[in-house]
Amino acid sequence: xxxxxxxxxxxxxxxxxxxxxxxxxxxxxxxxxxxxxxxxxxxxxxxxxxxxxxxxxxxxxxxxxxxxxxxxxxxxxxxxxxxxxxxxxxxxxxxxxxxxxxxxxxxxxxxxxxxxxxxxxxxxxxxxxxxxxxxxxxxxxxxxxxxxxxxxxxxxxxxxxxxxxxxxxxxxxxxxxxxxxxxxxxxxxxxxxxxxxxxxxxxxxxxxxxxxxxxxxxxxxxxxxxxxxxxxxxxxxxxxxxxxxxxxxxxxxxxxxxxxxxxxxxxxxxxxxxxxxxxxxxxxxxxxxxxxxxxxxxxxxxxxxxxxxxxxxxxxxxxxxxxxxxxxxxxxxxxxxxxxxxxxxxxxxxxxxxxxxxxxxxxxxxxxxxxxxxxxxxxxxxxxxxxxxxxxxxxxxxxxxxxxxxxxxxxxxxxxxxxxxxxxxxxxxxxxxxxxxxxxxxxx
Amino acid sequence: xxxxxxxxxxxxxxxxxxxxxxxxxxxxxxxxxxxxxxxxxxxxxxxxxxxxxxxxxxxxxxxxxxxxxxxxxxxxxxxxxxxxxxxxxxxxxxxxxxxxxxxxxxxxxxxxxxxxxxxxxxxxxxxxxxxxxxxxxxxxxxxxxxxxxxxxxxxxxxxxxxxxxxxxxxxxxxxxxxxxxxxxxxxxxxxxxxxxxxxxxxxxxxxxxxxxxxxxxxxxxxxxxxxxxxxxxxxxxxxxxxxxxxxxxxxxxxxxxxxxxxxxxxxxxxxxxxxxxxxxxxxxxxxxxxxxxxxxxxxxxxxxxxxxxxxxxxxxxxxxxxxxxxxxxxxxxxxxxxxxxxxxxxxxxxxxxxxxxxxxxxxxxxxxxxxxxxxxxxxxxxxxxxxxxxxxxxxxxxxxxxxxxxxxxxxxxxxxxxxxxxxxxxxxxxxxxxxxxxxxxxxx
Numbered sequence: 103x104x105x106x107x108x109x110x111x112x113x114x115x116x117x118x119x120x121x122x123x124x125x126x127x128x129x130x131x132x133x134x135x136x137x138x139x140x141x142x143x144x145x146x147x148x149x150x151x152x153x154x155x156x157x158x159x160x161x162x163x164x165x166x167x168x169x170x171x172x173x174x175x176x177x178x179x180x181x182x183x184x185x186x187x188x189x190x191x192x193x194x195x196x197x198x199x200x201x202x203x204x205x206x207x208x209x210x211x212x213x214x215x216x217x218x219x220x221x222x223x224x225x226x227x228x229x230x231x232x233x234x235x236x237x238x239x240x241x242x243x244x245x246x247x248x249x250x251x252x253x254x255x256x257x258x259x260x261x262x263x264x265x266x267x268x269x270x271x272x273x274x275x276x277x278x279x280x281x282x283x284x285x286x287x288x289x290x291x292x293x294x295x296x297x298x299x300x301x302x303x304x305x306x307x308x309x310x311x312x313x314x315x316x317x318x319x320x321x322x323x324x325x326x327x328x329x330x331x332x333x334x335x336x337x338x339x340x341x342x343x344x345x346x347x348x349x350x351x352x353x354x355x356x357x358x359x360x361x362x363x364x365x366x367x368x369x370x371x372x373x374x375x376x377x378x379x380x381x382x383x384x385x386x387x388x389x390x391x392x393x394x395x396x397x398x399x400x401x402x403x404x405x406x407x408x409x410x411x412x413x414x415x416x417x418x419x420x421x422x423x424x425x426x427x428x429x430x431x432x433x434x435x436x437x438x439x440x441x442x443x444x445x446x447x448x449x450x451x452x453x454x455x456x457x458x459x460x461x462x463x464x465x466x467x468x469x470x471x472x473x474x475x476x477x478x479x480x481x482x483x484x485x486x487x488x489x490x491x492x493x494x495x496x497x498x499x500x501x502x503x504x505x506x507x508x509x510x511x512x513x514x515x516x517x518x519x520x521x522x523x524x525x526x527x528x529x530x531x532x533x534x535x536x537x538x539x540x541x542x543x544x545x546x
Numbered sequence: 547x548x549x550x551x552x553x554x555x556x557x558x559x560x561x562x563x564x565x566x567x568x569x570x571x572x573x574x575x576x577x578x579x580x581x582x583x584x585x586x587x588x589x590x591x592x593x594x595x596x597x598x599x600x601x602x603x604x605x606x607x608x609x610x611x612x613x614x615x616x617x618x619x620x621x622x623x624x625x626x627x628x629x630x631x632x633x634x635x636x637x638x639x640x641x642x643x644x645x646x647x648x649x650x651x652x653x654x655x656x657x658x659x660x661x662x663x664x665x666x667x668x669x670x671x672x673x674x675x676x677x678x679x680x681x682x683x684x685x686x687x688x689x690x691x692x693x694x695x696x697x698x699x700x701x702x703x704x705x706x707x708x709x710x711x712x713x714x715x716x717x718x719x720x721x722x723x724x725x726x727x728x729x730x731x732x733x734x735x736x737x738x739x740x741x742x743x744x745x746x747x748x749x750x751x752x753x754x755x756x757x758x759x760x761x762x763x764x765x766x767x768x769x770x771x772x773x774x775x776x777x778x779x780x781x782x783x784x785x786x787x788x789x790x791x792x793x794x795x796x797x798x799x800x801x802x803x804x805x806x807x808x809x810x811x812x813x814x815x816x817x818x819x820x821x822x823x824x825x826x827x828x829x830x831x832x833x834x835x836x837x838x839x840x841x842x843x844x845x846x847x848x849x850x851x852x853x854x855x856x857x858x859x860x861x862x863x864x865x866x867x868x869x870x871x872x873x874x875x876x877x878x879x880x881x882x883x884x885x886x887x888x889x890x891x892x893x894x895x896x897x898x899x900x901x902x903x904x905x906x907x908x909x910x911x912x913x914x915x916x917x918x919x920x921x922x923x924x925x926x927x928x929x930x931x932x933x934x935x936x937x938x939x940x941x942x943x944x945x946x947x948x949x950x951x952x953x954x955x956x957x958x959x960x961x962x963x964x965x966x967x968x969x970x971x972x973x974x975x976x977x978x979x980x981x982x983x984x985x986x987x988x989x990x
Contacts, residue, residue: 134755135764137628137635148632184581188592191581194950282726283811283950307953311578320579367727506638506727509751 105535106461112392112534113462113527119386120523126515128156128378129437133368133510140365141338141405142174149361153341153377153402160385162343162400170404170415172338175200177365178329182273182304185210185323187315193308195273196366197330198257199289199408201301204271208327209233209300211270215313219255219263230268233324235275236260237309242279242497250500253277254288261301262293271326272301275309280501283307287364288504289408300328338404340412345384347396347533354399354423355533356416356430356487357383357525360406360478367508371499375437375513375521377402379492383526394533396428403478406434413478417485428538429488431529432476433521436502437513438494440465440524444474446489451539455490458531465520469493486544490532492525549979550905556836556978557906557971563830564967570959572600572822573881577812577954584809585782585849586618593805597785597821597846604829606787606844614848614859616782619644621809622773626717626748629654629767631759637752639717640729640810641774642701643852644736645745648715652771653677653744655714659757663699663707674712677768679719680704681753686723686941694944697721698732705745706737715770716745719753724945727751731808732948733852744772782848784856789828791840791977798843798867799977800860800874800931801827801969804850804922811952815943819881819957819965821846823936827970838977840872847922850878857922861929872982873932875973876920877965880946881957882938884909884968888918890933895983899934902975909964913937930988934976936969 136152139145150167157165182195215235216222222229222236236256243249256274264272276286285303292298304312315322341361347353359376363369380400387393403412420427442459445452452472459468475489483489495517502508532539580596583589594611601609626639659679660666666673666680680700687693700718708716720730729747736742748756759766785805791797803820807813824844831837847856864871886903889896896916903912919933927933939961946952976983 130758131762134758135631137632145632145635187579188581188589191589281951281953281955282728283953284726284728307951307955310955311953314574314578318575318578507725507751509725509727509755511725511751511754 106458109458109531110461112530113464115390115392116386116527116530117464117523119390120519120526123382123386123519123522125378125382125518125522126513128381129370129374129513130510132374132377133370137368138365139361139363139369141172141362141408142176142333142336143365146338146362150339150341153361156381157341157343157400160381162384163346165343167339167341168419170338170340170411171335172405172409172411173335174333175408176331176333178203178331180302180329181327183325185325187320194283194285194305195302196285196287197328198287198301198303201290201328201330202298203330204300204326204328208325209270210323210325213312213322213324215316222263222267225267229264232269233271233273233326234264234269235273235309235312237275237313240277240279250277257288257303258290261290261299262296265297265299269299271299273304274301276303276305278306278500278503278505281306282507284505284507286503286505287366300326302328340404340416341402343400345388345393345398348393349395351397352426353396354427355396355529356399356401356427356479356482357529358401358403358478359433360412361402362405362407364407364504366504366506370508370510370513371436371502372504372508373434375518376433379433379522379525382522383529386522386526387530392530394530396533398529398533406478410477414481417481424485424487427482427487429490429532430479430482431490431532432479433492433525434476435492435494435496436499437518437521438499439517440468440492440521441495442469442471442493443528444471444491444493446473446475446483447542448540451488454539465524468524484545486541488539488541490528492521494521550902553902553975554905556974557908559834559836560830560971560974561908561967563834564963564970567826567830567963567966569822569826569962569966570957572825573814573818573957574954576818576821577814581812582809583805583807583813585616585806585852586620586777586780587809590782590806594783594785597805600825601787601844604825606828607790609787611783611785612863613781614784614856615779616849616853616855617779618777619852620775620777622647622775624746624773625771627769629769631764638727638729638749639746640731641772642731642745642747643733645734645772645774646742647774648744648770648772652769653714654767654769657756657766657768659760666707666711669711673708676713677715677717677770678708678713679717679753679756681719681757684721684723694721701732701747702734705734705743706740709741709743713743715743717748718745720747720749722750722944722947722949725750726951728949728951730947730949731810744770746772784848784860785846787844789832789837789842792837793839795841796870797840798871799840799973800843800845800871800923800926801973802845802847802922803877804856805846806849806851808851808948810950814952814954814957815880815946816948816952817878819962820877823877823966823969826966827973830966830970831974836974838974840977842973842977850922854921858925861925868929868931871926871931873934873976874923874926875934875976876923877936877969878920879936879938879940880943881962881965882943883961884912884936884965885939886913886915886937887972888915888935888937890917890919890927891986892984895932898983909968912968928989930985932983932985934972936965938965
C-alpha cells in the first residue's frame, strides 16, 4: 500500500512527541477554571472564551466563533423522597435533559418497578397513576457498544413508554454499572400525542432498593419534585481554528470534539478529552514540523449533549463547500487508551484506512470498526464526508459518563497521551495522504 | 489446650449452618425498610421497633429497651459554591457531625489549601479570615488501621487547628481513597477556649481541584452555608435480648453492634452488619442446639456515631453486676470476610484465645490483634471485662464508610455468611468455655 511506510514513520515521531504532551494539564485547566458547561449556561460561555484563548496561544489561524442556535434546557431544584415506608427519606435524583418539571407542589404517588419494557407492557393498567421505575440492569461491555446501547433506551424513551400506560412520572436506573450511589443524567425525548411526564435518573442502589421493597409487597409511596425547563432560543457558538495546509489549504480535514458537557461535573472524559485531544493533536503536529498537505480545521462543537446543535449547524454552514471537506475526525469516547477508529463512509476508503492502521504498531493494534464515527460529524458523514471516530477502551467509560464523577482524576495521563498520539496521527494521515479517501454517496 | 478440639468441632458445625444464614436478607431488610438511623431521628426510632420485632421473632428472652440519654446532632441544609473562578459552581459538601452552623447568610471567603497540619503551622497568619481546606491524602491500608487513623485526625480536629489560626471555616477532604465524588461525614469536636467554626467534608475530587487552582495561583473564593445544630437531650434506647445460658444463666457474654448509622445512607457496613451478625449468631446457635453454659446477651447500642452514648450507658447501668460479665464481643468493622479478632484485656486471656483460634481453620487463619476490641464495649473493657472485636478485611471499608455509598449491595452475601460463622463461633466459645477468661485490672 503506497504511503504505508511514511505513515508508520510519522506515527513513531508523533508518538514520541505525545509522550511530552500537555493534554492532561490542559484538560485539568478546562475542568478546574471552567467546570461544567451545559449549553445555555454561564459555564458554556466561559468554555468558549477558554477555547478561543487556547487556540490563539497555540498559534492557530482564523480563530473564530460561528453561531449555533440552541434551545437550552436548564436544571431546576430536584428532590425525591421515599414517603413510605418509614419516610420521609430523601434519595438522590437528577432530572434527565429536556424533562418537563413536575407541578410546583411535586407529585406524590405509588410506584411500580419494572425490569424492562416488556414487563411494563404486561402490567396493562397497573402503571396508571403511578411513578414507573425502570430498573433495567446494564451489562458491562468493553468498548462502549452493547451494554450502553441496550440500557440507554430506558433513559431516552422511558417517559414515552410510561406515559402511554398512564404513569405520572418515570424514574430510570442510571445507565452505568458503577455502584457509586451516583446519578447519571442524559437527554430524553417526548413523542407527539403522548403526555409529557417528568423523567429523572436514580442510582443503581436506590433502584434496587425499590425493587426489593416491591418484591416483598411493601407499599412504596414516592414524592418527586423536578424544576427543569426549556429556555428561549439563544445563540451559542462553535469554536474554530486552523492549521493551514502547505499544498492544498482549501482542502479541509475537520478535527474536533464537543465543548459542552453535562452540568453534574466538569466533563473530563465527556468530552473534555476530545477537546484537548483536538487542540494537542494540532499543536504537536505543528511543533514537530509535520505540517500536512491540507488544512486541519479544529471545530469544537456546541450542545452535543442536549440537541446535537453544533454538529448540525457546522454541516449546514458548509453545504456549499462540502466537496472541499476531505474527512472529518472526532473524539467523543473519553480519554482512555486508544483501541482504534470507527469509520463511516465508502468501503474502499475503509479498506485503505485499515491497511494504514496495520502498518503502525507503536500503540498496540489499532483496529477499524465500520459503520460508526461520532455524533458531531454524523451530519457531515451524511453529506458524504468520510467520518472517522477515535475509539478508546470503553470498559470504564460509563462509570463516569454524565455523572458527578466525570472529573480529571479519572483520566490517566499516560493513557491520554497515547490517545493524543493515535488521534494526531490520524489527523495527519487524513490531511497528508496524496489522494483523499473515496467519498460515500450522500444520504438523500 | 483443653477444650480446643471441642471448639474446633463447634466451629465446623456453626460454619455449616452459617452457609444458610439469613444475614444478608436481614441486613437488606433493615436498610430498605428503616434506612438511615442517626440518633435523635425518626429513623432511629424505627430501627428500635425493627430490632424489638426481630428479637421477638427470633424467640430471645427478656427483649427490652434500656434508656440512653442522647444530645442529638441534626443536619441542616448545606451548600458549597465556588464563587470564583467562573462561579457560581456548586460542589458537593456535607457537614461533619456536631459542627455548628454558619450564619444564615452563609460565609463567603477566600480559601487556602494545606496538605497537613504542619503546612497550616507554616502559614502563620496566612489562614486568618479564610476557609482552610485540609487536602490530606489517605493511604489505602488493609485491615483498617494506619490509613484511616492518620487521615481521620483532620476530620476530628481540623476545625480546632484552623480556628487557632483565625480561619472562618474548615473543609476536610473526605476520609477515603474511593474516587466516587462522594462526601464522607463523621463526628468532629471543638476545644474549650477555641472559637467554634463550621466544619464540613468535601470530595477527594474537589479537594484536589482546589489544590490545583491554588498551585496555579488562581484566586478562589468559596461560599459555604451549613445549617446543622445540636438538639435538646432526648431519651433513646439500647435494644437488648437474651439467649439464656443452660448452666450459669447469671453469667453474661455481651454480643452486639451499634443500631444507629450516619444519615447519608442506610449504614449497611456501618453498622448494619454488626446488628445482623449479632442477631444471626444467636439465632444460629439456638437453631443448631448449641445453647451454651452462660447467657448470651445481645445489646444493640444507641448513638455510637455521634457520642458513644449507648456503650457508655450500658456499662454505667451494669456497674453493680460487672463481675457477672465474663466477656463482651462487638462487630463494628463492616460485613467483609473475617480475618480474626481484636482483644482488650489480660495477656493470659489473649494467649488462651489465640490457642483456640489456631485450632479452627474452616475460615482460613483467624488471627488475634491485641490492644483493640470495639467502640461500644470499650467502657466495659475499662471496667475489666475482656473485650473481643471481630476483625474483617478492611481494604475497601473506607470506600463506603460514612458516605451515601454504604448500601447493602456493597456487602457480599458469602463474605457476610463467613463473618456470621466467625462471630457466632466466638460468641459460643466465650459463653461455653468452662473457666471464663482471666480479667484485666479495671482502669482507675
